[in-house]
Amino acid sequence: MTSRRPDIILGTILLVVSALWCWGVLATIPGAEDGSRLGARGFPLGLGLLLGGLSLIILLQSLRPAPVKTIDDEAAAPDISRGVEAWAIAATVGLLVGYAALLEYTGFMIATALVVAAAVGPVLGIWRPKLILGMSVGLSLGIYLIFGKLLGVYLPYGKLINLAF
């Protein structure tokens, strides 16, 4: 694998994104009614085209043969195993999406306690009952008291069940 491969992927993805974006702009945003002024379409379209142009530059640069590995290339591929990285991304996204869904249906208290417990136990793999219980109860109660009660921040109510919030 050459060190330029990430740039080829990046350039290609950005080019596709810009093409899709421009298509979306042309298909959904109406142009200005008369030719005298710039409508709602001009700005997004111009930016989409610019993004396309820039991604072409990235692609062209990456197609040029790289004479040596530069420090920059090594920084781009740090010593992280792909498995660990994929796990971290999946864990973060999974917890956050799960939290959002739980907030919507079970309200703040239950959602927070459950997600914190899930994060500490199954995700981080720290099976210490006292820590799990302490953190999930502490965080949900603490945020409820300080943010919800003291500072008046609006915490979500659940659509299905509720414990205060």
Add this chain to the structure above:
Amino acid sequence: MDAFASALGAVSDPFTLLAIVAGAIIGIVFGSVPGLTYSMALALVLPITFKFDTSAAIGMLLGTYIGGMTGGSVSAILLGIPGTPSAAATVLDGYKMTRNGRAGLALGGAVLASGFGGIFSLLVMIVSVDLVARLAIQFGPVEIFALVLFGMSTICGLAGKSLVRGMIAGIIGLLLMTIGLDDMDGVARMTFGWTPLLQGVDLLVAMVGLFAVPQIMKTLIDYKLDRAFKLNASGVRSELPTLKQLRNSFWLMFRCSALGTAVGSIPGTGGPIAAFLAYDHAKRFSKEPERFGKGKLDGVMAPESANNAVTGGAMIPLLSLGIPGDPATAVMLGGFLIHGLVPGPMLFTNNKAEVYLIYLAIFVSYVTVVVFQYFGIRGFVKLLKVPPHLMAVGILIMCGVGTFAIRNSFLDVYMMVGVGLIGYLLMRARIPITPIILGLVLGPTLEREFRTAVIMSEGSFGVFFSSTAAVVFYAMTIGVIGFHFYGQMRDAKKTRDAANGKNAQQQGAN
């Protein structure tokens, strides 16, 4: 003077004072824990301040900003890991001092230098904000468009190594902001008929995503690979430098503060650049340059006064022109707007009392930070012992609570996750994050001024070259881009020459 009196009254309100103090403490905590940044702290604090009155909200934001900038030195000195990128230069001598058993003096010196740099830059800021605003008050849509364009170009150029990547980042930010209902023509843009998307991408939602989510992922990676930091220091206390040491370092702090203020006022630069320049300056003009890097107090005081002086410098373009120079000031701009303050030349006509309030709040913040960091150092050291992965769990919860609180939308929470994921992937592809943020912040202004100018000129694009100030800004924009390309070409040539030289050597050896 009425405005000043009312600002003084607002700042001395107990709730406002409490908000500033709380902000400063949150800032120091986020600043001192590696992996938590003060930009993240600002993005998470902002939703909390929605229900506050203007003075308390602004006070809390400024306190967080200033506490964060100062707090970075704690872990830089004790752990050898900068708590924020701005404290990276402080590691060089600060950590050496800890290993030589002089951690207390390093911490005390850092606090003192931070306070000095901050107050110095505040004074410079008070004078220059007024001057710049007086100049800028005549600006119309054309000039503002040109100015924002110039601001964006310096940010794209300075944020990363490659101008093309910086520009891509900036455009991604600008693109995201066009999604939703267009308020000039009242048409839906890129919503594909899906009504919930009409609300668009909220600036704060995107910021929480970009600052916090990638950081949680990084913390989890470090946890899995067992790379997290461990703190061995205990019983640390701050110790102030002696008067003699202070006398010796006074002019150095003065010069570094001036340098930091100047660097801070250029959009796209910021703390890390200022701190390294100051360190370099201190070393070059020192009588004993060989002692730098081996635990010299000046090596701590120089970068710490410079990076805190950045706070005042960065406020100059923010308050007088409405252009934030870095992510932290971008969040502040978002906060000001929510509380009805529109930074820019008109701020001084419309909200004189609030301007004084900002000055006073910065002053109070610095006093708080110095006092708390000096006397409360043990508390912050204890916090550094909380494992970062457990802290990440708390941040994760705050991301959810904070984004929901912004406008009570569950879609926002999902959007925050999406933006965060994209942010992480872009970061891995070496696309800098700062220009994305600035694109998000400045995008609506850029488009609005552009379209207003076109409407006012009845469709003629010649209007963009009708003003001298605008043409000067365009010339500066082209200058920045040209300068950057020149630098890149030169670097590429150097790399090529080095490679050719290496190849030739290898061939010679064969």
